[in-house]
Amino acid sequence: MPFLALDCEGPLTLNDNAFEYSQAIIPRGDKFFTQISRFDDYLADVKKKEGYKAGDTLKLILPFLKLFGANNRSLREFSKKTLAFLPEIPEILSKLNQILPTFIISTSYKPYLEALCEVTNFPMENVFCTEVDFDKVRLSNVEAKILEDLYKEIINMPVIELPKDAEKPEDLPSELLKILNRLEEIFFNIIWNMDIGIFLREVNPIGGFEKAKTCERISKELAISLSEGFYVGDSITDTQALSLFKENKGIALSFNGNRYALRSAEFYALSKKGSIFLELSQIFLEKGKEGLENFIKKEPYEFGKIPLQKEEFDKLVEKSEAFRKKVRGEVIGALG
Structure with a gap:
């Protein structure tokens, strides 16, 4: 059988439930999610970052969803309503x-x-x-301010466009690589080491x-x-x-x-x-x-x-x- x-x-x-929920919760959430999704494509398919897998977009966006008020009830109700x-x-x-x-x-x-x-x-x-459990994670005022500043930085970055034939980071234009390296620093150095970074450390998409x-x-x-x-x-x-x-x-x-x-x-x-x-x-x-x-x-x-x-x-x-x-x-x- x-x-x-x-x-x-x-x-x-x-649907793309995570995209749609981000769009509903995060200001300019469609652009924000798309940027992180393309960063995800870069890490998984171009850089092939060790320990990283395609789809980890869904944990990278969690601190910012929490920042803008996401909780278990709203995700549950949103998912039912938009299915x-x-x-x-x-x-x-x-x-x-x-x-x-x-x-x-x-x-x-x-x-x-x-x-x-x-x-x-x-x-x-x-x-x-x-x-995922939004409600068990507390976001302090100090970390909220850091995330707000990082959000503004990310949303104002140029749109990420990965060349279709790129196979390794060296294939990318230097300005694009600079943006991607900065995003890597934001997520895997700054946020990873914050308390809210528990989303990145423990959620397994x-x-x-x-x-x-x-x-x-x-x-x-x-x-x-x-x-x-x-x-x-x-x-x-x-x-x-x-x-x-x-x-x-x-x-x-x-x-x-x-x-x-x-x-x-x-x-x-x-x-x-x-x-x-x-x-x-x-x-x-x-x-x-x-x-x-x-x-x-x-x-x-x-x-x-x-x-x-x-x-x-x-x-x-x-x-x-x-x-x-x-x-x-x-x-x-x-x-x-």
Whole structure:
């Protein structure tokens, strides 16, 4: 019996809960979150900072969310109020879990996943996500003033634009590298050593290698090989999980994915609706990986193998990223 593991935001929902909550709580929160998200992309994909993983944006923003009044109740209420599904997902999710063991592995905060489970009746015990507790952390007046000054500095920095072909810090313009080095000092020297830095030291977002580790744990607990696993992801936080399934001859699917997901996956899909997951899962159950290797579809959704030739791959990246923005919106769709 195969198993299915899905990322949440993108494959299941249209939200970026942390971005939207930041936008609601922090002044000019959309710009602030985008800057930190691109800094996250730099640390994970370009600098490859030791011990850092894609998705740690969700802990970097916590001190500033706390500064501007975030608490457990407001996050919980905001998540319930703004939850937006990909069409058909609320009906499909329960059906998927009936035909094969299904799990959600998400970098998102737990209250957001709790809201999803409440609406869909999906079992919370099959969900892995980021635990956060705003209320247990106290912010002193002294540290609040420091954070206010750092917020002003960050929000007034030039917009971070990472060159698409950058592979190491030396590939970046010197002025951009100066900004990124300053952000590294702010987060991993100044804030890290403050009391409020407990958010950075102790919160562990479920992204990057944590998603891959979670998949290995599921495989072990179910006694089902990764070769019989099916992983669906769409962004930089999914790259290691996608690579894990690809290397173990399972199914690694980029769903409305960006360049990061497409680099790591073996299959791709472009769809505006959730029924695709039921059809692909049934093919995998009945015919195995070979069934999906021989399955090509253009309507009502597109599915196929990711091309290996650079020119064809680049065309797919452009197409998938444009489709992603149509489905999720320009701003959220552009995030790593």
